[in-house]
Amino acid sequence: MNLNKVGIILAGGESRRYGTPKALEKLNGIPFYLRAVDVLRPLVERIVIVAHPSIENQLNELDDQIDVITDVVEYKGMGPLAGIYSGIKYLPAADYFVLASDMPIMRSSVFQQQYAVKKMLTSDCTIIPCVDGRIQPLAAIYSASITELIPKILKSDKRRLTDLLQQTNCAYLHYTSEERMSCFKNVNTPGDYIELTR
Numbered sequence: 001m002n003l004n005k006v007g008i009i010l011a012g013g014e015s016r017r018y019g020t021p022k023a024l025e026k027l028n029g030i031p032f033y034l035r036a037v038d039v040l041r042p043l044v045e046r047i048v049i050v051a052h053p054s055i056e057n058q059l060n061e062l063d064d065q066i067d068v069i070t071d072v073v074e075y076k077g078m079g080p081l082a083g084i085y086s087g088i089k090y091l092p093a094a095d096y097f098v099l100a101s102d103m104p105i106m107r108s109s110v111f112q113q114q115y116a117v118k119k120m121l122t123s124d125c126t127i128i129p130c131v132d133g134r135i136q137p138l139a140a141i142y143s144a145s146i147t148e149l150i151p152k153i154l155k156s157d158k159r160r161l162t163d164l165l166q167q168t169n170c171a172y173l174h175y176t177s178e179e180r181m182s183c184f185k186n187v188n189t190p191g192d193y194i195e196l197t198r
């Protein structure tokens with residue numbers, strides 16, 4: 001039986017700019033991947049963490065509602081879109097709450113707001129936050145209706161989430177600069193991490 005709401009945590013990147021696997025980095029003693037779990041756990045029925053093969057066996061303290069997988073073979077390492085597709089294929093559901101593990105100060109309330117908007121729209125609608133005019137597609141709610149579009153985009157060598165969104169029924173939810181500072185900040189470099197802890 002299909003689920004209604006599944007969380008997909010993206011932790012399959014190379015972390016080249018950071019230098020060490022970002023998902024294992026800690027903020028206030030809590031690893032980033034567990035912070036992402038804490039954000040989504042109250043909101044979804046199951047969670048799948050789509051991890052890089054090098055850290056797959058290092059993700060601990062997970063309960064039996066949470067699975068760890070790696071990208072599907074045909075799109076391995078092809079970016080966040082490949083990770084989203086891998087999560088969708090692993091757990092069929094109506095909606096996917098997608099969160100990158102490199103956004104360690106994200107809050108559940110952001111997804112609650114998005115889901116409240118989604119319920120007012122058609123079921124095939126994907127909800128994308130937009131902060132200071134920039135989309136944030138890695139803290140968003142995707143409808144399962146995107147599933148078959150993803151392989152077409154990955155095979156066309158574009159791989160970009162924006163290419164998917166252009167072909168999808170999307171609603172953009174706008175957030176302020178203050179909200180960017182308080183939840184949407186992501187960590188790409190060691191400098192980003194230092195800024196976050198200031």
Ligand SMILES: Nc1nc2c(ncn2[C@@H]2O[C@H](COP(=O)(O)OP(=O)(O)OP(=O)(O)O)[C@@H](O)[C@H]2O)c(=O)[nH]1
Pocket residue numbers: 010011012013014015016017018022050051052071076077078079080082083084099100101102138188
């Ligand atoms: N499953 C999966 N997740 C990915 C993939 N590429 C990036 N991600 C995740 O998507 C989020 C944003 O990734 P980026 O910071 O753009 O890429 P990165 O590879 O982690 O880092 P850089 O090597 O510095 O670009 C992070 O949470 C990554 O773990 C991938 O190919 N598969």
